[in-house]
Amino acid sequence: AAKDGGRGRYHFYATDLHADAEARAEMEGDLRDAIAKGELQLFYQPVVASASEQIAGFEALMRWHHPVKGWIPPNLFIESAEETGLIQQMGDWALRQACEDVANWPESVRVAVNVSPIQFSNPQLPAIVTGAVSRAGIDPSRLELEITESVFLNDDAGTDAMFAALKGIGVRLALDDFGTGYSSLGYLKKAPFDKIKIDQSFVRGATEEGSRNRAIIASITSLAHALGMDTTAEGVETLDELDLVRMHGCSHVQGFIYERPLSFDKASELLSSGLAAVARGPQSSRAPR
Ligand code: C2E
Ligand code: MG
Ligand code: MG
Ligand code: MG
Numbered sequence: 001a002a003k004d005g006g007r008g009r010y011h012f013y014a015t016d017l018h019a020d021a022e023a024r025a026e027m028e029g030d031l032r033d034a035i036a037k038g039e040l041q042l043f044y045q046p047v048v049a050s051a052s053e054q055i056a057g058f059e060a061l062m063r064w065h066h067p068v069k070g071w072i073p074p075n076l077f078i079e080s081a082e083e084t085g086l087i088q089q090m091g092d093w094a095l096r097q098a099c100e101d102v103a104n105w106p107e108s109v110r111v112a113v114n115v116s117p118i119q120f121s122n123p124q125l126p127a128i129v130t131g132a133v134s135r136a137g138i139d140p141s142r143l144e145l146e147i148t149e150s151v152f153l154n155d156d157a158g159t160d161a162m163f164a165a166l167k168g169i170g171v172r173l174a175l176d177d178f179g180t181g182y183s184s185l186g187y188l189k190k191a192p193f194d195k196i197k198i199d200q201s202f203v204r205g206a207t208e209e210g211s212r213n214r215a216i217i218a219s220i221t222s223l224a225h226a227l228g229m230d231t232t233a234e235g236v237e238t239l240d241e242l243d244l245v246r247m248h249g250c251s252h253v254q255g256f257i258y259e260r261p262l263s264f265d266k267a268s269e270l271l272s273s274g275l276a277a278v279a280r281g282p283q284s285s286r287a288p289r
Helices: 008-037 078-084 087-102 125-136 157-169 185-190 212-226 239-247 264-273
Strands: 040-049 055-066 070-072 110-114 143-148 172-178 195-198 230-233
Touching: 008 055, 008 078, 008 087, 040 087, 040 110, 040 264, 055 087, 055 264, 078 087, 087 110, 087 125, 087 143, 110 172, 125 143, 125 157, 157 172, 195 212, 212 230, 212 239
Parallel strands: 055 110, 110 143, 143 172, 172 195, 195 230
Antiparallel strands: 040 055, 055 070
16 A cells, blocks of 8 residues: 555555554564563552551552663553553563562551553453462452552443452452543442542642642542542642642552652662651641641
């Protein structure tokens, strides 16, 4: 078709498609190598309990150390992994690795692992989770699975059965990026979540005067509280944001204000040394008057 000189536009379109297909094939090959050569790593970002300001757990976040391109963030490869189906293998590995890692930490510390909708629709997922937990010898309640609203796109008997099976294992379930997708209160009612993670897009700008995000944060936290669920505010970067989400009763906070995602070694060091207190100036709304 590219030789069809009479239709220039089609020619360019075909060329672009070709380049696209080439890039995809290259990515797929690179990802297969990455899995085989152990280039994937889990980094760990502290999740801090609001009441104690102690580390309640860590979220495992995948990183790819490419031999030539260096560190690659998940936003650049998770989608390809999902399209090619490689996410299945990568996700199994992440579950096993995270369970193995958390086994080295105090019993009170949990680990949260992101689970792609592709993994969620695999009937083998409960067996994979059980395998990871028992191999590491950890209590299942120390593992939290982060699931996004997109699993409800094909909301059917299979979805309900999967939630029941995972809940039956004793792992915790968190609804990730809440509010960014197809938010429906219907599934909050029936899915057995232990936690709602408030997406960082609501935290960002929430401190501005008259912000609508503030009303959204307030209603999500009160809803979660009424349903007996924890809430984590994601992406908290500033002291004002921290004070705001704490004031609205978020039970947990995750964000650069405390720590960025860390290597396993650095996360382990942090657990021993303790989280540094966030410096609060005299202007802090929480300072005694
Ligand atoms: P997520 O699960 O919502 O993870 C939170 C993201 O917010 C992480 O990005 C984290 O580094 C970032 N973040 C945390 N605190 C702050 C902050 O204060 N400010 C800003 N600007 N960002 C903050 P990351 O590590 O790049 O991961 C992006 C997304 O990739 C994740 O979003 C998740 O959807 C996906 N992902 C990461 N690891 C995995 C994995 O192992 N499996 C699957 N399926 N998806 C993963
Ligand atoms: Mg997450
Ligand atoms: Mg999130
Ligand atoms: Mg996300």
